[in-house]
Amino acid sequence: MSIRTNKEAAVKVAANLADSGFAADRREQTLGTALTDYWTRVRSGDLGSLPAILGLVALVTLFTVLRPETFLSKGNIANLFVQALPVTILALGLVFVLLLGEIDLSAGVASGVCAAVMAKLIVEAGQPWFVAVAAALVTGLVIGTAIGALVSLVRIPSFVVTLALFLGLQGITLRLIGDGGTVPVRDDVVVALANRNMPIWLGWVLALVCVAGFAAVELLRHQRQRKRGLAGRPFGVTAARITVLAVAVLGGTYLLSLNRAATPSFDLRGVPWGVPLVALLVVVCTFVLGRTVYGRHVYAVGGNAEAARRAGINVTWIRMSVFMIGSFLAALSGIVLASRLNSVTPDLGANTTLLYAVGAAVIGGTSLFGGKGRAHDALLGGLVIATIDNGLGLLGAKAYANMLITGLVLLFAASIDALARRRRAATGR
Amino acid sequence: MAENAHPVLRLTGVNKSFGAVHVLHDVDFAVHAGKVTALVGDNGAGKSTLIKGIAGIHPFDSGRIEFEGREVVVGGPRDAAALGIEVVYQDLALADNLDIVQNMFLGRERTRGVLLDEASMEQSARETLTRLSVRTVKSVRQQVASLSGGQRQTVAIAKAVLWESKLVILDEPTAALGVAQTRQVLDLIRRLADTGHAVVLISHNMNDVFEVADRITALYLGRVAADVARADVTSTEVVELITAGRSGDLGLATAETL
Numbered sequence: 001m002s003i004r005t006n007k008e009a010a011v012k013v014a015a016n017l018a019d020s021g022f023a024a025d026r027r028e029q030t031l032g033t034a035l036t037d038y039w040t041r042v043r044s045g046d047l048g049s050l051p052a053i054l055g056l057v058a059l060v061t062l063f064t065v066l067r068p069e070t071f072l073s074k075g076n077i078a079n080l081f082v083q084a085l086p087v088t089i090l091a092l093g094l095v096f097v098l099l100l101g102e103i104d105l106s107a108g109v110a111s112g113v114c115a116a117v118m119a120k121l122i123v124e125a126g127q128p129w130f131v132a133v134a135a136a137l138v139t140g141l142v143i144g145t146a147i148g149a150l151v152s153l154v155r156i157p158s159f160v161v162t163l164a165l166f167l168g169l170q171g172i173t174l175r176l177i178g179d180g181g182t183v184p185v186r187d188d189v190v191v192a193l194a195n196r197n198m199p200i201w202l203g204w205v206l207a208l209v210c211v212a213g214f215a216a217v218e219l220l221r222h223q224r225q226r227k228r229g230l231a232g233r234p235f236g237v238t239a240a241r242i243t244v245l246a247v248a249v250l251g252g253t254y255l256l257s258l259n260r261a262a263t264p265s266f267d268l269r270g271v272p273w274g275v276p277l278v279a280l281l282v283v284v285c286t287f288v289l290g291r292t293v294y295g296r297h298v299y300a301v302g303g304n305a306e307a308a309r310r311a312g313i314n315v316t317w318i319r320m321s322v323f324m325i326g327s328f329l330a331a332l333s334g335i336v337l338a339s340r341l342n343s344v345t346p347d348l349g350a351n352t353t354l355l356y357a358v359g360a361a362v363i364g365g366t367s368l369f370g371g372k373g374r375a376h377d378a379l380l381g382g383l384v385i386a387t388i389d390n391g392l393g394l395l396g397a398k399a400y401a402n403m404l405i406t407g408l409v410l411l412f413a414a415s416i417d418a419l420a421r422r423r424r425a426a427t428g429r
Numbered sequence: 430m431a432e433n434a435h436p437v438l439r440l441t442g443v444n445k446s447f448g449a450v451h452v453l454h455d456v457d458f459a460v461h462a463g464k465v466t467a468l469v470g471d472n473g474a475g476k477s478t479l480i481k482g483i484a485g486i487h488p489f490d491s492g493r494i495e496f497e498g499r500e501v502v503v504g505g506p507r508d509a510a511a512l513g514i515e516v517v518y519q520d521l522a523l524a525d526n527l528d529i530v531q532n533m534f535l536g537r538e539r540t541r542g543v544l545l546d547e548a549s550m551e552q553s554a555r556e557t558l559t560r561l562s563v564r565t566v567k568s569v570r571q572q573v574a575s576l577s578g579g580q581r582q583t584v585a586i587a588k589a590v591l592w593e594s595k596l597v598i599l600d601e602p603t604a605a606l607g608v609a610q611t612r613q614v615l616d617l618i619r620r621l622a623d624t625g626h627a628v629v630l631i632s633h634n635m636n637d638v639f640e641v642a643d644r645i646t647a648l649y650l651g652r653v654a655a656d657v658a659r660a661d662v663t664s665t666e667v668v669e670l671i672t673a674g675r676s677g678d679l680g681l682a683t684a685e686t687l
Contacts (some may be wrong), residue, residue, distance in 0.1 A: 230551050232569040291545055293538045296527075300535055303524035310522040311536030312507065371526035423572070 101370025
């Protein structure tokens with residue numbers, strides 16, 4: 001009897017609870033709720049691109065004040081973009097690895113090995129550029145497969161595997177290039193990547209295609225979500241996203257289309273060929289991570305590997321594949337770096353290369369703890385890192401100061417990541 | 430009606446050993462559609478081993494498994510999933526960094542070409558939650574990390590329902606929950622059975638068991654001590670079955686309790 005009345009009372013309570021929430025499932029947000037939500041997310045530690053954007057603004061202001069003549073000159077802005085290319089490509093590969101909470105310490109020197117393979121094939125074997133580039137990319141895939149197999153099959157921590165390769169791969173580069181040697185890279189196509197510019201009209205066409213494509217994707221999604229009653233962004237936010245991208249892309253194209261030659265008689269203008277390459281890579285990676293089953297599984301393994309395993313996801317394969325992607329993109333980064341330097345030396349990809357790339361990914365918003373990160377983090381972070389590198393160069397900072405500052409920047413970015421993560425845990429996000 | 434039909438799952442004479450340790454002794458176990466069967470027993474009684482055998486994680490050494498009247502072989506988790514057996518684990522296999530829809534479809538994403546079909550997944554997830562009268566989540570696009578324990582349990586159970594599972598096994602679903610959340614989950618379990626699913630509920634909590642279970646199967650040291658209708662026993666008797674293997678006329682004969 002008493003059990004029965006208890007139960008009835010309980011059912012009543014349940015009914016009251018039931019009226020509280022899901023009936024009010026919010027599908028269409030207004031601009032106001034979207035802004036409030038964003039602010040709540042930031043306060044609860046989900047910072048997104050905010051640190052990178054604030055950092056970029058602060059750095060640009062700082063260096064403009066310190067070097068008003070040179071920092072914002074047209075030549076230097078173009079230089080900055082080119083400097084950001086290899087860092088961004090390397091960081092893009094690291095985003096995949098970091099999404100699983102793993103690390104690839106050998107990514108920088110792997111890019112060195114791949115660049116050395118390419119340079120040797122062009123210079124000493126006389127191979128055409130496409131054979132050499134393909135060989136470099138395959139080398140990257142082989143390195144990535146080896147790391148992936150050791151991490152996912154043998155289950156050695158990625159930190160240890162890639163630390164060992166960090167040393168080993170430098171040995172291979174040294175063996176290929178020779179002690180103190182330099183292999184010059186003079187192949188037209190490879191050199192063009194970082195040193196030649198697209199015709200002005202092509203730059204504008206690609207920029208417009210880029211903006212129109214983004215706008216089409218965003219608007220179609222918005223329309224579909226509204227039509228089928230799905231959760232989505234308010235139109236204001238979609239419009240703002242398109243505007244921001246359009247301003248950034250078209251503004252960048254405009255700056256790079258101005259004549260930036262030091263002497264007026266000389267004509268130097270146009271978007272460097274490497275820029276559309278990076279743009280394409282970011283678009284492809286965004287698509288893979290955000291819109292494909294593979295990308296979804298990468299996030300799932302990074303968030304909860306056990307849950308992913310029980311859901312029938314091949315965790316071993318996912319773990320292996322991210323290292324393959326990481327080293328493949330490292331190879332591309334090495335090729336662009338060799339193009340920028342016009343040569344391959346035994347220390348290409350060593351020193352600060354990896355630190356810069358990890359810093360770029362983390363500053364951009366990718367977490368070192370796995371499960372959180374996007375492709376465009378590498379782009380934003382790469383710009384921040386290139387700005388630091390470029391600005392310090394203009395200030396004539398000594399090598400020791402450069403190392404100290406770069407190290408501190410990475411520590412700072414990692415601290416923000418760790419603190420934001422604690423904040424997320426505390427606020428249940 | 431359901432009593433006359435084949436049980437959804439019937440185990441006959443199941444044995445399982447881990448090395449020299451004989452964990453399950455000739456266990457018989459049956460689960461019917463539309464019924465909640467509580468599986469009770471002390472720690473080490475063999476509940477988890479029995480569940481893992483059904484789920485294909487540690488297949489049984491011997492014995493017969495019938496699913497909807499047909500004899501089947503469950504050699505791995507995929508076999509179990511293909512039959513329509515879903516296990517909702519105690520530690521809730523959800524990825525915190527994904528939202529509710531993404532978690533519900535994890536590992537079985539719908540696609541159009543190479544693209545994820547987010548629209549159709551979101552609609553199905555919402556329909557399933559609505560069908561289960563789940564009204565406690567704000568948005569199906571909420572990250573799972575921001576959900577309470579009860580809501581997480583709800584999502585895990587809804588995931589099982591989404592896949593049209595015939596048999597849903599819940600491992601201690603209320604163990605970590607507060608009073609109101611336990612209430613929600615128990616209601617959900619009841620609705621699960623009422624919508625035609627066979628439900629196995631593993632629980633240490635006699636209140637929960639007596640509130641939602643139709644039948645109670647008690648395990649004692651790897652043997653079935655009793656398989657009774659809830660209405661025929663009292664809470665005290667069940668506790669005796671769990672702790673001593675017998676209670677009055679019920680349970681194992683004394684010689685067998687070893």
